Amino acid sequence: MRPRVSFLLLALSLFALGAVLSLPRPGKEEAVRPVRAGALPEMGVVVAARDIDYCGYHTPCGPGSRTDTIFYLRLKGQEAKGVAIPRDLYSPVVGGKVNAAYGRGGAELLKRAVAEATGMVAERHLILTLESVARVVDAVGGVEVYLERPMRYTDRAAKLFIDFPAGRLHLNGEEAVKYMRFRHDALGDYARLDRIKEVVVQVLRKAQDPRTWPALVLALREAWAELDTDLSLEEVLGYLPALRGLKVSLATLPTREGPGTFLYVDEEARARFLAAFFGASPPAAPPEAPVVLRGEGALLRWGQALLEKEGVRPVLEEAEVAKSAVYTQDPLAGLYYAELFHLPLLAPHRPLAGVLVELGKDLLQ
Template sequence: MSKKHRRRRSWGRTALGIVFVAAAVYAGAHCLFRAPEIAASSISAQEGPSQTSQSTPREDEAAAALAAHEERKPNFYTILISGVDDGNGGSDTNILVAVDAENGKIHGVSIPRDTKAVIAGKNRKINFAYNSGGASLLAETVGTQLGIPVDFTVTVDLDGFIALVDAIGGVDFYIPVNMDYDDPLQGLSIHYQKGQRHLNGRQAMEVVRFRHNTDTSVVAYGNEDIGRMSTQQEFLKAVAKQTLTLSNVDKIGQFAKIFQQYVDTDLTVGNLAWLGKEAISMGTDSITFSTLPGKWKSPYIYLDKEATLSLVNESLNPYAEDRVMADLDIPS
């Protein structure tokens, strides 16, 4: 059961856990559970060496090596979640999520928005990809840099994020810093004290969007984007902890309405339901997060190639064989 949702300015920050579970509750009631299917182009290399009479032994050996290098792990999927809120159409927040259903693990990797990338032959910040070509170009850019396919994308409208948080009754969350920020142009007025608080949807949106105080001499995170990504990751954990233990059967209609209105993805409802079911069975201890390693040198964050390769192989690689440096394409 595939749904094509209308394209809107989307904001995928911290919504994955809620979307999975909402879809699981909705689709489970309608018997729609279905494991995602990887596009044929992503697995064509697994068909093995050419058996044509024109192939040479060396060509067959190379084809066999390529097939082995691109043999996929069972029930392993990569999903890119992106959010837009910078007022320019770029994606301020990108999280690549690896779902290893075979081994019961989910790992999300935050991609700093200032990461250097080459887009249409020019050096750009990676969040420009969404501005230029939407989720598909962003997924292609991320996949090329990391040497792995991005199987699916999920984007969630800002209003949808608020509605989903409200639908689960809000979230208990520890706010890590004092927040004092006003932006009349974006309609933002963010004022919270450090400490534990129960956040409704709008409050949660404000907390995870916060980067720095209006008075920049009053230090909040110290490193704006890295600090904000850490808060987003911790919020996702809090959402998962609460959502994966809730019984939301009586909210099927509400979840369905929110899902149909706000979620834009190339996964079907049945796929999300299957992923939600798997997430529920894994439990919150199986969900971990990290950030792509790199260093800031104006105007970009330059990824640490060795550390990035290690992270890919430890947490993101959908292939049975480890990736090697030649698989990655990280600009210097």
């Protein structure tokens, strides 16, 4: 299984890298030199992306009032842990679906709705537009994805045309946004959130490389005016270098189906999952969970040797991998193997038995 992609880390890139915009414009010979202020501060940030409003056929009016992509991101030290909130989740404080919160009460109501859903404090907010996301993806050189089957969808009224072949693909910013908006498969919105997580991780990892910063600064100078945020550029400037070596974990809030098209928070599952996801430390010994190791050639053999040193005998799958990561719905097992391989942890919604470790050629870069 290949869980798919998240505006979350795109958002994190904007959050930290946007601080550079507060610097005086450098001269031609002067480089941007952020000042390191230490690890990231502890805070809960609601990161969301606004949809597009249309005035008529093929006539976009600009960013809409719905936020179909919503994440709760917890920053602390050298860790960023995020939980995706499904757009169809019923929110009592909103009196409807959580994706309507921003349109009804702005960022403050959205923060209240996210805090209600997660049971965690949401201090700050960062609301993106699709155009700003595309600019950031282009600034880091695009992203790579792997499709097991073609991805096709046409909405002529919205002028949205998605037509990607199966296989390994390199996507630019506009294409990546289409990839993240697609929800017309068996798992619908849940699969869309998985795709967003995948893209976000790639953008964040590329943003850790100082060589990408000049292009990102130029992109963000254009994009920052489109954002709705209570994070000042000066406030986050000193934490740009903290992106380097950042440990990233992304999951989806446990929910259950309800009447009509609503989803509801699964209270018992939420308490159990979030306590382990946000509060636990990596186990000292390998958890008892089956492990599948996927990759090619020397990378697969290296991963196998590393696991066998830990007393783990994985199931090996020789296959092409677009980007390396650890996938599991078991938070403790995920923490252990993400720490062992120094890889991002992604918890997909699609059922996944045990742990899947994917090793791609990006590890050699």
